[in-house]
Amino acid sequence: MKLSARNQLKGKITEVKKGPVSTEVVLDINGQSITASITSGSAESLGLKVGDDAIAVIKASSVMIGLE
Numbered sequence: 001m002k003l004s005a006r007n008q009l010k011g012k013i014t015e016v017k018k019g020p021v022s023t024e025v026v027l028d029i030n031g032q033s034i035t036a037s038i039t040s041g042s043a044e045s046l047g048l049k050v051g052d053d054a055i056a057v058i059k060a061s062s063v064m065i066g067l068e
Helices: 041-045
Strands: 006-019 022-029 032-039 052-057
Touching: 006 032, 006 041, 022 041, 032 041, 041 052
Parallel strands: none
Antiparallel strands: 006 022, 006 052, 022 032
16 A cells, blocks of 8 residues: 555554544554554454554644653
């Protein structure tokens, strides 16, 4: 599948927290975790499970930066 979004991060699913409406999917990307909240219907449709390879596609109108 080709997408116009350039921010694509390949990783492995480490956690799937299913809820009645939304599901949180945690992806390990080179030792860093990223969490996506998607509809539970989409998670079921994709058949997401721990250990699957997946791609996080990030499309945002803004990015915030903070200092520690």
